[in-house]
Amino acid sequence: MSETSQIVAGLVHELGNPLCAIGNYAHSLEDKVAPEHRAILQSMQREVARVQRMMESLGDYARPRDPGMLGADANVALRDAVRFLRDQGVFRNIILDEQLDTAALPVKATALELEQTFANLLLNAADAMPGGGTLGLFTKRVPRTTLTDGSVRRHGDASPPVVLRRDERIERWLVAHEMAQVVKIIVADSGPGIEPGSEDRIFEPFVTTKSPEHGTGLGLAIVRGIVNTMGGLVWVQRSREGGAAFHIVVPVFAADTAGSAPPR
Ligand SMILES: Nc1ncnc2c1ncn2[C@@H]1O[C@H](COP(=O)(O)OP(=O)(O)O)[C@@H](O)[C@H]1O
Ligand SMILES: [Mg+2]
Structure with a gap:
């Protein structure tokens, strides 16, 4: 701790x-x-x-975490978070479009940390679509090289996202992290999206556009904190649906990749 x-x-x-x-x-x-x-x-x-x-x-x-509980599976946690919120009626009028990898997706986090991360993103997406909409969930385990050649796209996407600054951020992240395999996660909604220019600010603590009863402004700060401890990167860009798409890339947890050296 x-x-x-x-x-x-x-x-x-x-x-x-x-x-x-x-x-x-x-x-x-x-x-x-x-x-x-x-x-x-x-x-x-x-x-x-x-x-x-x-x-x-x-x-x-x-909350203190037991290192033995690291290595939780991103798909399992995402499904659990979706089920939990669905049972609470959070996704009424919202169509879920799930494209989840069938491979194991172990990351350096506990199940609780992952569920908290996803719950925050899913709740924000639901908040952004009060009248209903589409919520796209995508997970994929990919070799590190595919992150730079733009081939990590959801089916139907015409071209790689042309946001140069984000690509630079990914480049820097790849240099700093030696993993061979990466888990890519996207939570995308069809809401109004993020106000241009606020893409970084919304991750700061206490930044909220919601009324005091509805928002604390801590959700995305916590998401970023957890993603950082996983050695990952999170950012937001415009979604294919026209709303916000939160992208996360994290190394596949080392215990699972032991023996397979990263490509040089
Ligand atoms: N999916 C989204 N669509 C549109 N705006 C969003 C979305 N997710 C987050 N935001 C914006 O980012 C702000 C900060 O989000 P967050 O840190 O979770 O705090 P809170 O949800 O309590 O406001 C929100 O108030 C909202 O303005
Ligand atoms: Mg929130």
């Missing part, structure tokens, strides 16, 4: 009780104050609940 994680976990723990108490005090005062002041106490409770939601996300993120 990193020092930062320890501090975050400690803070979440220490702040949890007093925060809960503040919420309870505000609640217990509601019927003791003049009716015109009740709204203030209710606002206090809403704000407390908002901070509690943020702390819950951070607490999940900072």
Whole structure:
């Protein structure tokens, strides 16, 4: 557990009780104050609940992990996250277009971390399509070389994405990571997409366009944090469906590739 994680976990723990108490005090005062002041106490409770939601996300993120649990399968976690959210009615009116690899996709993360990553992306996609739409899910295990020649595309895609800056980022990432095989994951929606110029900013903590009841702005910061610990790269670009497509590339977990040296 990193020092930062320890501090975050400690803070979440220490702040949890007093925060809960503040919420309870505000609640217990509601019927003791003049009716015109009740709204203030209710606002206090809403704000407390908002901070509690943020702390819950951070607490999940900072939870210590057992190295023996690394190597979870990206497809399994994605399916679990989809099933979990579908059972909650999150995908009502949304058509799922799944193109998942049949190969094993072990990555350097626990099942919980992967599910958290996917749940954040899937929830954002659902939020972006309140009136329904299409959610494309793509996973593929590929040799590292295919990442640069543009051959990692979903079927139906006419041409490789011509976003030069992203390609440079992939190049740099490939230089820094010696894996032979890469897991490529795309979560794409048909919503309005990301406002041009905000593609990097949305990954920063507390950046949100949602109302305080709906968004904490922590989802993508957590996604990026988890993808970083996997040694991966995440970015957003325009989806084939016209919305946002979140792309993740991560090395196939070493335990699975031992013996197969990366091509030189
Ligand atoms: N699939 C998407 N389509 C459009 N906008 C998105 C999508 N995913 C994320 N965003 C934008 O990025 C912002 C940050 O997302 P996130 O970090 O998950 O925080 P939150 O969902 O709490 O707002 C969102 O408020 C939204 O403006
Ligand atoms: Mg979110």
